[in-house]
Amino acid sequence: MRFTKGHGTENDFVIIADPDGELDLSASRVAFLCDRRGGIGADGVLRVVRTKAAEPGSVPGGGSDAEWFMDYRNADGSVAEMCGNGVRVFARYLVDSGLAGPGTFPVATRGGDKIVTLGAEGDVSVDMGAPVIFGSSSVDVAGGTYTGRKVSMGNPHLACRIGDPVAGLDLSVPPVFSAEDFPEGVNVELFEPVGDRHVTMRVYERGSGETRSCGTGAVATAVAAALLAGSDPLTEDSEWTVDVLGGTVVVVFAGGTSHLRGPATLVADGVLR
Numbered sequence: 001m002r003f004t005k006g007h008g009t010e011n012d013f014v015i016i017a018d019p020d021g022e023l024d025l026s027a028s029r030v031a032f033l034c035d036r037r038g039g040i041g042a043d044g045v046l047r048v049v050r051t052k053a054a055e056p057g058s059v060p061g062g063g064s065d066a067e068w069f070m071d072y073r074n075a076d077g078s079v080a081e082m083c084g085n086g087v088r089v090f091a092r093y094l095v096d097s098g099l100a101g102p103g104t105f106p107v108a109t110r111g112g113d114k115i116v117t118l119g120a121e122g123d124v125s126v127d128m129g130a131p132v133i134f135g136s137s138s139v140d141v142a143g144g145t146y147t148g149r150k151v152s153m154g155n156p157h158l159a160c161r162i163g164d165p166v167a168g169l170d171l172s173v174p175p176v177f178s179a180e181d182f183p184e185g186v187n188v189e190l191f192e193p194v195g196d197r198h199v200t201m202r203v204y205e206r207g208s209g210e211t212r213s214c215g216t217g218a219v220a221t222a223v224a225a226a227l228l229a230g231s232d233p234l235t236e237d238s239e240w241t242v243d244v245l246g247g248t249v250v251v252v253f254a255g256g257t258s259h260l261r262g263p264a265t266l267v268a269d270g271v272l273r
């Protein structure tokens, strides 16, 4: 089986082309691929499938204009609705492989079609859609209890501004969250403001543990930061810089939707024995 390894701000993925949807990608197979010692190593797997060959029910509403479907799996083998960095790396893979031309095109995901924009090289942007903003919830993580904003980017997030620098946090232990608030689990972001519309964030991802970046988490964090700054991201346009361990991404709120922009890099092609 051939694979490509790529990352978006060091949120890394094993990419597998399966255009006709023939591969039986079990949870244990995904966990093996993502194992950093016994396998290839990654935060998740991106299976590249023609939308018409995707498993029935994986595309919401049953239909999509997109030629390609991003089948995203977390490192533990679980399925997630969306991956913001993943869809940017997925688009870079399509263009580099000649499966799509540079420009603007939709990618089908379990969280709906996402419109990506990219050139032959350089950053990849994605229209992440309108964040769905809820109330607050609390989480025990990194030796503290933090309260933050519940946000859905297709997948669930709890974005908490914390009083301490995020650099010193120990995120080796899974967060303890409200199962009532998050029956499907949650991705937890901890952030601190570091400038004007500029935050730094750490993340503990559902199904993958601490990662060096999370695109949906960066948007959720910008939502929480904007609300705390008195700006409604659904009605007021603004641009946010989000630093993560693996680099920097930009989140733009405009016209009621959200855009995520940043690097997406393919680093290796290989063959699995």
Ligand SMILES: N[C@@H](CCC[C@H](N)C(=O)O)C(=O)O
Residues within 6 Å of the ligand: 011, 044, 074, 079, 080, 081, 082, 083, 084, 085, 086, 155, 156, 187, 205, 206, 207, 208, 211, 213, 214, 215, 216, 217
């Ligand atoms: N790293 C991703 C999010 C991947 C899915 C997440 N772990 C979940 O289970 O919802 C991103 O860049 O958005």
